[in-house]
Amino acid sequence: MHTQTKIANRLTTLFETKKKNLLNIYFTAGFPALEDTVTILKALEKSGVDMIEIGMPFSDPLADGPTIQQSSEVALENGMSIKKLFEQLAGIREHISVPIMLMGYLNPVMQYGVAAFCRKAAEVGVDGLILPDLPFDEFNEFYSSYFEENNLSNVFLVTPETSDKRLKQIDESASGFIYAVSTNSTTGGAKDLKQAEGYFQKLKDANLKNPLMIGFNINNKENFDFACHYASGAIIGSAFVKAIKDSNNLENDVQNFVAGLR
Amino acid sequence: MQYSVNEKGYYGNFGGAYIPEMLYPNVEELQQKYLQIIYEPSFQAEFQQLLEDYVGRPTPLFYAKRLSEKYQTNIYLKREDLCHTGAHKINNTIGQILLAKRLGKTRIIAETGAGQHGVATATVCALMGYECIVYMGAVDIERQKPNVERMRMLGAEVRPAVSGSQTLKDATNEAIRDWINNPADTHYIIGSVVGPHPYPDMVARFQSVISEEIQEQLLEKTGHSNPNYVIACVGGGSNAAGAFYHYLDQLDVKLIAVEAAGKGVNSGFSAATTYLGKPGIIHGSKTLLMQTEDGQIVEPHSISAGLDYPGIGPIHAHLFDSGRGEFFSITDEEAFKAAMMLSRTEGIIPALETAHAIAVLENISFKKDDVVVINLSGRGDKDLMTYITRKEEFMSK
Numbered sequence: 001m002h003t004q005t006k007i008a009n010r011l012t013t014l015f016e017t018k019k020k021n022l023l024n025i026y027f028t029a030g031f032p033a034l035e036d037t038v039t040i041l042k043a044l045e046k047s048g049v050d051m052i053e054i055g056m057p058f059s060d061p062l063a064d065g066p067t068i069q070q071s072s073e074v075a076l077e078n079g080m081s082i083k084k085l086f087e088q089l090a091g092i093r094e095h096i097s098v099p100i101m102l103m104g105y106l107n108p109v110m111q112y113g114v115a116a117f118c119r120k121a122a123e124v125g126v127d128g129l130i131l132p133d134l135p136f137d138e139f140n141e142f143y144s145s146y147f148e149e150n151n152l153s154n155v156f157l158v159t160p161e162t163s164d165k166r167l168k169q170i171d172e173s174a175s176g177f178i179y180a181v182s183t184n185s186t187t188g189g190a191k192d193l194k195q196a197e198g199y200f201q202k203l204k205d206a207n208l209k210n211p212l213m214i215g216f217n218i219n220n221k222e223n224f225d226f227a228c229h230y231a232s233g234a235i236i237g238s239a240f241v242k243a244i245k246d247s248n249n250l251e252n253d254v255q256n257f258v259a260g261l262r
Numbered sequence: 263m264q265y266s267v268n269e270k271g272y273y274g275n276f277g278g279a280y281i282p283e284m285l286y287p288n289v290e291e292l293q294q295k296y297l298q299i300i301y302e303p304s305f306q307a308e309f310q311q312l313l314e315d316y317v318g319r320p321t322p323l324f325y326a327k328r329l330s331e332k333y334q335t336n337i338y339l340k341r342e343d344l345c346h347t348g349a350h351k352i353n354n355t356i357g358q359i360l361l362a363k364r365l366g367k368t369r370i371i372a373e374t375g376a377g378q379h380g381v382a383t384a385t386v387c388a389l390m391g392y393e394c395i396v397y398m399g400a401v402d403i404e405r406q407k408p409n410v411e412r413m414r415m416l417g418a419e420v421r422p423a424v425s426g427s428q429t430l431k432d433a434t435n436e437a438i439r440d441w442i443n444n445p446a447d448t449h450y451i452i453g454s455v456v457g458p459h460p461y462p463d464m465v466a467r468f469q470s471v472i473s474e475e476i477q478e479q480l481l482e483k484t485g486h487s488n489p490n491y492v493i494a495c496v497g498g499g500s501n502a503a504g505a506f507y508h509y510l511d512q513l514d515v516k517l518i519a520v521e522a523a524g525k526g527v528n529s530g531f532s533a534a535t536t537y538l539g540k541p542g543i544i545h546g547s548k549t550l551l552m553q554t555e556d557g558q559i560v561e562p563h564s565i566s567a568g569l570d571y572p573g574i575g576p577i578h579a580h581l582f583d584s585g586r587g588e589f590f591s592i593t594d595e596e597a598f599k600a601a602m603m604l605s606r607t608e609g610i611i612p613a614l615e616t617a618h619a620i621a622v623l624e625n626i627s628f629k630k631d632d633v634v635v636i637n638l639s640g641r642g643d644k645d646l647m648t649y650i651t652r653k654e655e656f657m658s659k
């Protein structure tokens with residue numbers, strides 16, 4: 001086991017200063033239009049979200065439901081790519097102060113090169129990565145040093161089926177926060193969050209060293225508040241993507257969506 | 263060189279389990295238990311008996327006299343087309359349904375391309391009284407209609423996959439998403455040597471009965487258990503893995519894998535993965551993969567739904583990488599012509615997938631005393647509409 005150097009970035013600072021009701025909004029880069037990425041980022045910052053997760057579209061998003069599948073497909077048709085995203089994000093830190101995470105599937109990152117990807121992400125001001133299909137062992141064995149060198153948090157997912165032992169292991173390797181998937185589902189599901197109460201309580205009582213954020217199936221203020229009762233905050237993706245899908249005025253629609261959650 | 267899987271689930275640089283956490287408990291359970299379960303005497307007894315009495319094994323190894331004369335060598339056809347349901351796919355589904363039973367699962371999901379794996383899954387679910395849902399690309403539902411009706415008659419629900427190219431890759435995505443949403447009661451019966459570890463190895467073991475029988479049958483017929491060549495088509499590569507399995511370490515046996523070139527390897531409409539692919543991750547496995555520079559998976563093309571897949575099982579990526587396997591690709595037209603030729607030469611109408619393996623006879627020069635085994639992975643009934651409607655296009659040339 002390697003000894004982890006301490007990662008300190010906007011994300012870790014946020015969790016030190018604010019412990020409750022953190023709102024993390026996910027959106028797909030390059031959607032609805034290719035050049036909307038930065039517009040949405042600015043609108044989100046302005047509307048007062050606590051952190052932002054930018055989805056890097058992938059042709060075969062296994063863990064995603066129809067909404068994010070579709071936004072990914074459109075984004076790719078629009079010409080989105082990792083290269084393009086890094087171009088869009090260059091200079092972004094002149095405008096955006098909240099923590100930014102990149103979320104995506106491993107294959108495009110592998111093709112870019114994991115080391116180069118981590119360097120570039122840090123260079124444009126990204127604070128952490130969420131790569132759901134990057135195996136935990138492989139991260140520890142091959143990639144954790146790239147994250148550390150670039151001060152990037154690596155966020156792992158846990159689910160209702162994750163064993164207590166594995167939860168502890170994941171907590172040891174994670175930095176930033178633990179992403180608790182609310183129910184057994186792909187993104188954008190409509191399962192009843194209340195059924196997850198026992199699992200949320202277990203996580204809350206587990207005394208994890210990392211803060212906890214709950215995501216998946218969270219689509220309104222009621223769900224958001226419920227999740228926040230057990231965690232530092234919650235993550236909203238599909239509901240936001242749906243809300244801006246046909247937007248003619250991104251700034252307004254983003255503002256209204258976020259206001260509806262607070 | 264090791265050609266079988268290592269304890270971490272890798273074949274050389276390929277394999278592994280690149281899955282989101284949502285799938286981890288199910289995949290880990292399989293990793294921990296699959297070998298123990300499938301080598302239990304009670305499992306083996308039930309498996310062997312079903313292979314014999316229900317599937318109809320051993321399948322014949324047929325000396326194809328007229329074909330041998332045509333190619334001036336000695337060609338044997340391993341008759342997987344004579345398995346119940348018409349293809350090798352059922353060897354695997356029998357194994358996996360017995361495994362699902364022992365894991366206490368009550369609901370079965372599967373993906374299918376040509377519909378052969380879907381039919382084989384629907385069949386074992388009917389046999390064992392399981393709920394069965396088969397995901398199939400909308401394009402494949404159109405081109406393999408008879409198999410769709412067979413699945414429905416067997417009591418399975420066929421759900422169309424409407425994303426992407428609406429073929430095998432997309433059906434697999436949908437099946438994986440279903441599994442994420444239903445982890446507790448559901449077992450996913452993958453139809454080829456693809457997916458996260460342990461699927462590639464597990465499916466290869468269930469299919470390995472093919473080469474086990476070839477060895478015995480060849481010994482009896484020729485006095486030697488090793489042929490000079492074993493030839494099989496590769497979609498994901500399960501029939502090939504089964505036909506190669508007991509020969510992997512017998513270096514005197516040439517292993518020939520045949521991929522679908524579609525309209526030509528450089529036409530932009532191809533499924534020739536080893537030719538066009540680079541290492542990448544698809545459906546939880548690191549393998550060769552047709553993809554863009556940005557790592558997006560490319561939509562493949564083949565006339566044969568069962569070969570219309572942008573990846574390849576990690577065992578085959580390793581056989582390619584290490585040089586142990588020799589890879590050929592065959593166009594739609596060459597496969598079509600080979601199907602017509604085999605029908606008239608030996609009275610066997612092959613599946614379009616299988617026809618790719620037959621067609622490669624044109625590309626290899628054999629010695630007169632070579633012994634060549636072709637794995638005849640399936641029969642052509644399901645492809646009759648394609649054989650009828652595209653005859654003019656291909657056979658007038």
Ligand SMILES: Cc1ncc(COP(=O)(O)O)c(C=O)c1O
Pocket residue numbers: 349350375376377378379453454455495496497498499500501502567568569613615616639640641
């Ligand atoms: C008859 C037949 N052969 C071959 C294949 C390709 O699969 P694999 O490469 O796993 O053998 C299929 C798949 O549907 C098939 O039906």
